[in-house]
Amino acid sequence: xxxxxxxxxxxxxxxxxxxxxxxxxxxxxxxxxxxxxxxxxxxxxxxxxxxxxxxxxxxxxxxxxxxxxxxxxxxxxxxxxxxxxxxxxxxxxxxxxxxxxxxxxxxxxxx
Amino acid sequence: xxxxxxxxxxxxxxxxxxxxxxxxxxxxxxxxxxxxxxxxxxxxxxxxxxxxxxxxxxxxxxxxxxxxxxxxxxxxxxxxxxxxxxxxxxxxxxxxxxxxxxxxxxxxxxxxxxxxxx
Numbered sequence: 317x318x319x320x321x322x323x324x325x326x327x328x329x330x331x332x333x334x335x336x337x338x339x340x341x342x343x344x345x346x347x348x349x350x351x352x353x354x355x356x357x358x359x360x361x362x363x364x365x366x367x368x369x370x371x372x373x374x375x376x377x378x379x380x381x382x383x384x385x386x387x388x389x390x391x392x393x394x395x396x397x398x399x400x401x402x403x404x405x406x407x408x409x410x411x412x413x414x415x416x417x418x419x420x421x422x423x424x425x426x427x
Numbered sequence: 428x429x430x431x432x433x434x435x436x437x438x439x440x441x442x443x444x445x446x447x448x449x450x451x452x453x454x455x456x457x458x459x460x461x462x463x464x465x466x467x468x469x470x471x472x473x474x475x476x477x478x479x480x481x482x483x484x485x486x487x488x489x490x491x492x493x494x495x496x497x498x499x500x501x502x503x504x505x506x507x508x509x510x511x512x513x514x515x516x517x518x519x520x521x522x523x524x525x526x527x528x529x530x531x532x533x534x535x536x537x538x539x540x541x542x543x544x545x
Contacts, residue, residue: 350533359431359517359536360470403470407532412477414460414485415534419469 318343318408322418329425332393337421339404340386349387350415351380352403360403394425430454431537433518439543446505448540450518457523459501460534461485461493463514470517476501477523508544516540 319342329335341349348367352360364373366382373380377398379390389402401422405415434449452459460475462485472485474493482493490512494502501520505512521534 348532352536357539357541359539362533362535365533405470412458412475412483414472414475415470417470419467 318406318416320404320406320416320418322402322404322421324421325419326422327424329391329394329423331395331425331427334390334392334394336391337389337402337404337423338386339389339418341404341406342385343406343408343416345409347407347409349382350405350407351387351389352405354401354403354420356401363402391423394423396425396427399423399425431518431520431535433516433537433540435540436538437541437543439545440505440508442509442544444505444508444544446508446542446544448503448505448516448518448542450501450503450537451499452501452518452520452535453499454520454522454535455498456520456535457498458521458532458534459495460519460521461491461501461503462517462519463487464517464539465514473503473516505542508542510544512542513544514542516542 321340323338351363354360364380369384381388401420403420405417430453432451461473462470464470476482476495492504518537519534521532
């Protein structure tokens with residue numbers, strides 16, 4: 317059974333204080349690892365897909381990296397508008413493209 | 428931009444009522460999904476569909492059914508709503524290519540439907 321664990325559950329940062337969110341996974345045959353951002357009361361918004369170990373992707377202050385066991389979402393010099401819940405999910409195996417999600421990290425960036 | 432539209436953002440229904448949640452996508456995606464999201468439990472897959480009139484059970488299908496009569500539309504049905512089905516329901520879609528492409532396919536979500544069963 318695919319498993320995805322995110323840590324920490326919650327993270328509070330000061331504006332400009334860089335940090336990283338962790339997503340560790342146990343799957344059979346990773347096809348893709350996905351990061352989403354979710355604002356309160358809204359659906360998840362797609363950020364990145366990573367397909368193989370060593371891959372990195374960047375978008376503004378966010379950078380996602382992937383190893384064979386985990387992924388990191390690095391947030392550089394965050395701003396209050398980066399406050400959200402960040403979700404990690406995996407697609408695995410040879411079957412249909414369903415996602416298995418972690419429970420998310422709730423990020424709060426204070427001015 | 429991918430657009431997944433859920434017709435109702437907020438619903439309040441009574442126990443025992445039949446409830447329909449509707450979802451439409453405008454990107455000609457083969458796959459469509461219904462998830463529910465609950466505090467502390469994260470997102471869990473209820474049902475998905477990989478083609479018109481086709482459906483597969485997800486992790487928590489009990490108490491739910493689905494309908495996909497047209498490619499762009501996927502409906503979630505609660506035959507007899509119960510209070511433990513109070514939740515946020517998320518519809519999503521993605522391109523197909525099942526079994527022929529080892530690369531993952533990005534899944535795009537709608538804004539969610541908040542259902543309260545009283």
